[in-house]
Amino acid sequence: MRELKTVSQLEVLRNRKRILANPLPFHSENFKKYGDTFRVKVGPGKAIVFTKDPEIVQQVLQKQQKKFQKSPLQTKDLAKYIGHGLLTAEGEHWRAQRRMIQPAFHRKKLAGLLGTMQLAIKEELQRFEADKTLDVFPLMGDLAFQVVARALFSHSDIRDKMSRLQYITETNQKMLIREMRQPYLVWWFKLSGQINKHLKYSEDSRKLLNEIIEERIGLEREKDDLLDMLLKATYEDGTHMARQQLIDEVLILFTAGHETTANALSFTLFLLARHPEIQEKVYREIQENVRPDMDILEWISKLPLTQQCIEEAMRLYPPVYVIDRMAREDISIADYDFSKGTLLIMSVYELHRHSDFWIDPESFNPGRFSKEHKKKMGPYYYPFGAGPRMCIGNSFAIYEMIMTVVEILSTYTISSMSPTIELNPLISLKPKEVRLNFQER
Numbered sequence: 001m002r003e004l005k006t007v008s009q010l011e012v013l014r015n016r017k018r019i020l021a022n023p024l025p026f027h028s029e030n031f032k033k034y035g036d037t038f039r040v041k042v043g044p045g046k047a048i049v050f051t052k053d054p055e056i057v058q059q060v061l062q063k064q065q066k067k068f069q070k071s072p073l074q075t076k077d078l079a080k081y082i083g084h085g086l087l088t089a090e091g092e093h094w095r096a097q098r099r100m101i102q103p104a105f106h107r108k109k110l111a112g113l114l115g116t117m118q119l120a121i122k123e124e125l126q127r128f129e130a131d132k133t134l135d136v137f138p139l140m141g142d143l144a145f146q147v148v149a150r151a152l153f154s155h156s157d158i159r160d161k162m163s164r165l166q167y168i169t170e171t172n173q174k175m176l177i178r179e180m181r182q183p184y185l186v187w188w189f190k191l192s193g194q195i196n197k198h199l200k201y202s203e204d205s206r207k208l209l210n211e212i213i214e215e216r217i218g219l220e221r222e223k224d225d226l227l228d229m230l231l232k233a234t235y236e237d238g239t240h241m242a243r244q245q246l247i248d249e250v251l252i253l254f255t256a257g258h259e260t261t262a263n264a265l266s267f268t269l270f271l272l273a274r275h276p277e278i279q280e281k282v283y284r285e286i287q288e289n290v291r292p293d294m295d296i297l298e299w300i301s302k303l304p305l306t307q308q309c310i311e312e313a314m315r316l317y318p319p320v321y322v323i324d325r326m327a328r329e330d331i332s333i334a335d336y337d338f339s340k341g342t343l344l345i346m347s348v349y350e351l352h353r354h355s356d357f358w359i360d361p362e363s364f365n366p367g368r369f370s371k372e373h374k375k376k377m378g379p380y381y382y383p384f385g386a387g388p389r390m391c392i393g394n395s396f397a398i399y400e401m402i403m404t405v406v407e408i409l410s411t412y413t414i415s416s417m418s419p420t421i422e423l424n425p426l427i428s429l430k431p432k433e434v435r436l437n438f439q440e441r
């Protein structure tokens with residue numbers, strides 16, 4: 001058995017300010033010092049195992065997934081704001097929800113939503129102005145939020161309600177980050193009423209969603225959107241989802257679906273702006289294959305280079321940059337012993353840039369994801385996770401991102417003066433800002 005190298009608690013304390021601002025360099029230094037798997041002491045008798053070992057990642061997420069569960073960071077801390085639905089639930093409850101909701105995200109079902117999603121994208125992009133430099137990150141945030149909103153509630157006029165929901169989703173997430181990064185201040189957050197204030201926000205968002213659902217149930221006409229599919233979906237015994245559960249699932253789709261996609265889109269646009277020759281090839285691919293009279297899914301499937309650019313952007317900047325799991329029992333993997341209760345953090349960011357598995361890992365090279373290369377690719381790429389808890393919205397996200405890149409590049413040439421991008425890893429990996437120049441074609 002191999003012995004895990006340990007980063008002391010003193011070392012963590014010494015670096016606490018850096019870790020609070022951006023933990024990625026600290027992770028990276030320790031991977032360099034201690035190898036692909038190491039342990040970080042975070043308190044008396046408390047440690048977290050960090051890994052970028054592909055064998056461990058594959059065992060934990062897929063081959064031995066039954067022996068692991070999500071950590072309390074998701075099942076408790078996140079769940080107190082967004083409830084117990086797909087992302088935050090565990091065990092039988094999660095399985096029943098997943099089985100019920102999965103069909104709504106099937107490619108064929110999604111095909112019926114693409115027109116609505118495209119409309120939302122076009123509307124949001126009207127806010128772009130030619131010959132201007134804009135920070136696209138907040139714009140992509142609004143765009144991704146509106147796309148989920150319209151996919152869920154296709155025809156309702158819910159702009160005001162959605163702005164409120166977006167505000168709540170985003171401020172609650174900021175609160176959660178403070179709780180996670182400053183656990184020593186949680187007593188103060190409780191005492192000063194800050195946590196309660198945010199829990200009250202969550203209550204408000206539930207009420208607001210309930211109003212939209214009530215309105216929908218009162219309507220005679222059927223709508224072919226995600227809410228309709230969730231309302232009609234049944235468990236194996238033929239019963240429907242309880243109202244509170246439905247509200248939790250809707251909140252979770254907003255939380256899981258908007259920020260991740262906004263981040264990935266912002267990084268993709270930045271990389272295309274920095275690589276004009278690749279951007280030009282993507283533009284030509286779009287020009288040659290996208291026709292307004294064509295079925296959307298048909299032209300989406302004819303844009304392999306556009307998709308490869310998005311995939312390569314998510315390799316370099318995976319929105320979900322770490323995936324956590326907790327061991328349900330004592331277990332040995334890759335010659336390491338992990339005792340029951342061990343918290344494992346799998347660094348997707350580090351694995352995606354691991355020099356043993358990627359040639360010239362820091363460079364942007366969409367060709368890595370060509371059909372021929374993909375066939376030979378090992379288990380080193382996890383932007384959507386893997387195994388039974390893999391992202392349910394992966395096709396939704398890919399379609400949305402392709403449609404957005406198509407809309408933008410059909411109208412503008414984009415460029416960036418900045419050679420690098422400053423990262424802001426919170427719950428997801430965000431850019432600080434992405435200032436791009438838009439020149440009309």
Ligand code: HEM
Nearest residue numbers: 086087256257260261264319320384385389391392393397
């Ligand atoms: C680029 C965009 C996205 C990325 C990178 C992403 C990434 C991920 C990852 C890595 C997981 C697995 C987490 C884990 O195993 O702990 C996940 C789960 C999930 N994602 Fe996504 N996601 C994206 C977009 C979306 C969208 C658009 C939706 C819905 C509209 C969505 C809904 C979910 C849900 C509900 C789960 C939990 C699934 C379960 O546990 O059964 N995601 N996502």
